[in-house]
Amino acid sequence: MGNFDAFEQGFASPNGNGRLPNGHGSPKERLSVEPERKFSAPAYTEIRTRRCNAKAAAESKQASSSSYHPEKKAHMNGHASATREQGSSTKPNQAEGKLSPEKEHYQKTSFEEVPMHTACLTYLGFYLLMILGYINQLLFVPKVATEKDREGYVALYDAFESFYSRYVYRRIKDCWNRPICSVPGDELTLKDRVTDDYGWSFKFTGTETRCLNLGSYNYLGFAAATGRCADESEERARDSGLAYCSSRCELGNNAQLDELEKLTARYFGVEDAIVFGMGFATNALNLPSLLGPNCMVVSDEKNHASIILGLRLSGATIKVFKHNNMRDLERVLRDGICQGNAKNGGKPWSKVMIIVEGIFSMEGSIVRLPEVVALKKKYKAYLYLDEAHSVGAMGSHGRGVTDYYKVDPKDVDILMGTFTKSFGSAGGYLAGSKKLIDFLRTNSHAHCYAGSISPPIAQQILTSMKTIMGEDGTETGRNKIMQLARNTRYFRRRLAQLGVITYGHEDSPVVPMLVYLFSKIGAVVRTLTTRHIAVVGAGFPATPIMEGRIRFCLSAAHTKEQLDYALEVIDETADDLGLKYSRKPRDPNPIEY
Amino acid sequence: MFQKLAEDYEKLKRYVKWLYVLYELNTQIAICEPWEKVFCHVLLGSCLSLLLYASYAFVPGYCLTLIKLLWPASDVLSHAHPCNINSDVVCGNESDAFLT
Numbered sequence: 001m002g003n004f005d006a007f008e009q010g011f012a013s014p015n016g017n018g019r020l021p022n023g024h025g026s027p028k029e030r031l032s033v034e035p036e037r038k039f040s041a042p043a044y045t046e047i048r049t050r051r052c053n054a055k056a057a058a059e060s061k062q063a064s065s066s067s068y069h070p071e072k073k074a075h076m077n078g079h080a081s082a083t084r085e086q087g088s089s090t091k092p093n094q095a096e097g098k099l100s101p102e103k104e105h106y107q108k109t110s111f112e113e114v115p116m117h118t119a120c121l122t123y124l125g126f127y128l129l130m131i132l133g134y135i136n137q138l139l140f141v142p143k144v145a146t147e148k149d150r151e152g153y154v155a156l157y158d159a160f161e162s163f164y165s166r167y168v169y170r171r172i173k174d175c176w177n178r179p180i181c182s183v184p185g186d187e188l189t190l191k192d193r194v195t196d197d198y199g200w201s202f203k204f205t206g207t208e209t210r211c212l213n214l215g216s217y218n219y220l221g222f223a224a225a226t227g228r229c230a231d232e233s234e235e236r237a238r239d240s241g242l243a244y245c246s247s248r249c250e251l252g253n254n255a256q257l258d259e260l261e262k263l264t265a266r267y268f269g270v271e272d273a274i275v276f277g278m279g280f281a282t283n284a285l286n287l288p289s290l291l292g293p294n295c296m297v298v299s300d301e302k303n304h305a306s307i308i309l310g311l312r313l314s315g316a317t318i319k320v321f322k323h324n325n326m327r328d329l330e331r332v333l334r335d336g337i338c339q340g341n342a343k344n345g346g347k348p349w350s351k352v353m354i355i356v357e358g359i360f361s362m363e364g365s366i367v368r369l370p371e372v373v374a375l376k377k378k379y380k381a382y383l384y385l386d387e388a389h390s391v392g393a394m395g396s397h398g399r400g401v402t403d404y405y406k407v408d409p410k411d412v413d414i415l416m417g418t419f420t421k422s423f424g425s426a427g428g429y430l431a432g433s434k435k436l437i438d439f440l441r442t443n444s445h446a447h448c449y450a451g452s453i454s455p456p457i458a459q460q461i462l463t464s465m466k467t468i469m470g471e472d473g474t475e476t477g478r479n480k481i482m483q484l485a486r487n488t489r490y491f492r493r494r495l496a497q498l499g500v501i502t503y504g505h506e507d508s509p510v511v512p513m514l515v516y517l518f519s520k521i522g523a524v525v526r527t528l529t530t531r532h533i534a535v536v537g538a539g540f541p542a543t544p545i546m547e548g549r550i551r552f553c554l555s556a557a558h559t560k561e562q563l564d565y566a567l568e569v570i571d572e573t574a575d576d577l578g579l580k581y582s583r584k585p586r587d588p589n590p591i592e593y
Numbered sequence: 594m595f596q597k598l599a600e601d602y603e604k605l606k607r608y609v610k611w612l613y614v615l616y617e618l619n620t621q622i623a624i625c626e627p628w629e630k631v632f633c634h635v636l637l638g639s640c641l642s643l644l645l646y647a648s649y650a651f652v653p654g655y656c657l658t659l660i661k662l663l664w665p666a667s668d669v670l671s672h673a674h675p676c677n678i679n680s681d682v683v684c685g686n687e688s689d690a691f692l693t
Contacts, residue, residue, distance in 0.1 A: 125621035132629050171624040198626050519623045578615050 068561040070187050070210045070532040092396035093485035093507050095405050101370040102326070108506045109324075109365055110496075114516060114546060115581055122516050122546055129518060133167030142200050164541075172522030173199040175537050181208060183225040184216040186557035188534060211534035212562055214552045219393040219509050220480045221557030222424030222464040228472070229424065229463045233456040240455035252452030260458050264429050267465055268399055269409045272438075273431035275461075276446045277453045279388060279418030280306045282428030285446040287384075288314040290414070294344060295351040296336050298329065298381070300367075302360045307386060311355070317341065323363065326371045329354070333379050352381040358390025358401040358417075362543055362551070364504025364512045366390070369405045373412070384414045392422025393509050398468045398481045404507070422468075425460040427453050480556040484509055486593065487554045487563060493591045494567050499580035503549070511552040512538070513570075515579055521548045523577050531569045560593050 095104060114122075155162075174195060182189035190209045193202040222229055236256075246252040257275065264273035276282045287310030291297060295316040299307065302323045311318050319336055322328040333352070340346040354376055356367045367385070376383045387400040395403025400417065402409045409415060415431040430440060441447055453461075468477035488509045495502050501514040515524055521537040528535050539548040554563075574580050617623040622633045 121619050125619070128633070129621055132625065132632075136629075517618060517621070519618050519621045522624055523618055576611065576614070577618060 068559075068565045070212045070565075090482050090486050092482060093394055093404065093488070094396050097406070101368060101405070105324075105368050105505075109504060110506075110584075111363075111365075111503055112501045112514075112582060112584065114501075114514070115583070118516050118581060119546060122518075122548075125517055125519070126540075126545055129168050129171070133163065136167050137163060142197060168518075169539075170199040172518070172525075172537075174202070175522050175525035178534075179204075183223060184213055184218060185224050186213055186218075186221065186555060186559075186562060187211065188213040188216070190529070190534060209529065209532065211529065211532050212558075212566055213534050214554070214566060215534050215536040216555065217389065217421035217553055218424060218555045218557065219389075219422040219484055219553070220398070220424075220464070220468065220477075221483075221555050222422070222460070222467075224424070224557075228467070229460050232463045233459045236459035237456040242456065243454045244452050246451065247447070247449055248452045249448045254452070254455075256455060256458050256462070257452060260453075260462055261429075263462060263465055265431055267469060268402070268415055268431045270415065270431045271434040272436075273429050274437050274440050274444070274447065275419075275427055275429045275453060275458075276444075277427050277450055277457075278446070279420050279426070279428035281446045281450060282416060282418070282430060283307050283386065284310040284313065285450075286416075286430060286440060286444050287311055289440065289443040289445065290314075290384075291316040291351065291353065293317075294341060294349060295353065296341070296349040297353050297355060298332050298336065299355045300324065300357065300360070302363055303355060303357060304361065304386065304388065307355055307357075316353075317343070317349075323360070324365055324368060326368055326375065329372070330375055333375065333381065337379060352379065353384055354381050355384045355386070358385060358387040358394065359508050359510055360504075361389050361510055362512065362538060362549075364502070364508045364510040364551075366394070366404070366505040366508050367401060369401050369407050369412075373407055377411075382413045383411075384416065385412045387415060387417035388428075389421055389510060391417040392468060392481075393484060394507070396481065398422070398477065419461045423461050423464045425457050425464070427457065427461065484554065484556040487556065487558050490560070490591060490593050491552070491554055491563055491567070493587070494563075495570070496582070496584070497587050497591060498567070498571050498574060499582045499586055500570075500574050501582045509554040511554065512549040513552065513579070514547060514549050514581065515577075516546065516548050516581070518548055520577055520579065521550065524550050524573060524579070527573050527577070528569065531573075533566055533569055 095101070098104075099107065174193070179191040179193070180188050181191050188211055190211050192205045192207045192209055194205055195202050216223065224230060240254075240256070244252040244254065248257070261273045261275055264275060265271060276286075283304070283306035287307065291311070291314040293315040295314070297311055297314075297316045297318050299311060299318055299320055300323055301320045317336075319332045321332045333354070337349070337352060340348050354372060356369075356372060358369075359366055369385075372383065375381075385401070390404070391400040392398045394401050397403050399409070400415075401407075402412060402415070409431075410433075413432055414436065415429075417429055417431075419425045419427040419429065430437070463472075466472050467474070468481070470477055485507070488507060488511075492502060492506050492511055495511065495513065503512045503514065504510065515521055515537075518539055521539050525535060525537045536551050536553070537548070538551055543549060552566075614623070620633065620637065622630055625633060
């Protein structure tokens, strides 16, 4: 394989930072760029006013027991080798089952109400931004935003969407789609960029910032450039190449993918499984092959865009129930079944399906699976469970919410999930009965027409899955699951103690911190970047207008020192930017790790 | 002594700065371009000053009208009032002059 020579060189050069060898700029070039330039950009205008003086900084340094800082530490390249010894107090990520599922849900899940004045300010601010945006669009359109030779054409893009992204979202555009140049493990390297025209265009400064990574869905810490997963994937790339360039139905099938499907089925304890090369397409293209126009779908209001797209493509009647509200689910189900298909003269539906997610990625809440399963059995509906975020992250064996609630996986008709998050790879799967999977193998568009999974990517899934199952003969997988459960509980409790509003279930590793205002999303992301923490903000349209939020994603690769550092910085930032909205009583005792 | 004062001054300065940052964040001015910042400040400032001026200029008059409306028979208030001569003007009765 001659064309692998360049590739091989890239792998051979020992670059500790995980920086690509062809990454631009020799050291000399990088030195010539003055370092101040990076901090002159709006993205780096630090908003610290109260504790910014040297004295406070010294105090805070003394207060922190550890001296962790992303810049200081020798880079481990994201590999979670430092998984600690388990203390006796560690308990796995699992429903306790002492109370009824409903009571336990209410005890552990929190959706605190927004303070009235913040709600008003958020709406008013949004109107102000829209008005300013329209004025801008009327009067000042920069050169980068005008198209040439388009006279007489109708607008190709949706008018409101392009207006929103140009004149509202652009103001804090530097907080999204930030380029990185390392493996997104527990730490990552951000490529610094500056904008001279308020977000219309960006320029690279040539500098880099090492950040603690609280933004990747790397729940079990398998995203690493070194270690067993990486080695075996590399090995596989060398002997099987990078792609089969054909779909599974034609030449793309191979023994490795068959093994992967068998392993996936075994992992979830079901009869069979089918894998796809793309997680989004798993939902968007398989739902139409399962559902038709005479079907009714009861879908949670916070379901992911891929599910919504799939349902719309299928042409089924979609009924939405309130987020995680079992009473509303039952009402919608009962009404739908009683009334039948109105478009077909009230005749009964051919299929009724409930679609829920395991962990809702924006809310950080966990589906109330035992109750959903009970309702599904009562009304004889099918259950489609999207475990994109929960697989690997939930349950004492990392098998997702079925494992968490100790529900028989065969009670869930269709288990869907992705390999993108916990397994540190790419793709998606559907698991269920043999009959279902055979049906999908013949009917699914994602199976027939899409290219098969690339061998190194499939190898990453295989190795990480075997590690989680403990089939590699080590305790690594189990330790990682424990570490994640421990990190999650610690981080969530500490955040609650700080007084910020977080949403969701206390065992979910997705932790949304509510900041509400549009400007505060930007301010928090920028401030945390200057303090070497990388986080992800989410605002309208991904969330309701009201509920701008910062989403922390925890990982098994994080250590206590890293979390403590992050919490300390978040505490200061929350003080400075006024994020401590919570009116709940705070726990005065120190939180045990 | 002087040092303590200087420290307090610094503290106050930081506190005011912090309040200003919160004001900018809460009104979304923080993420605006410079001309928009000026525009928003002027807009908010003029709204506020209009409100203040209006409450200074009209609220006392309206209050007196309200009192007269509620207790039309009682002249106690108008007699006790030191500037009852001007009360007609304050109450906005000057428009009668234009009508006649």
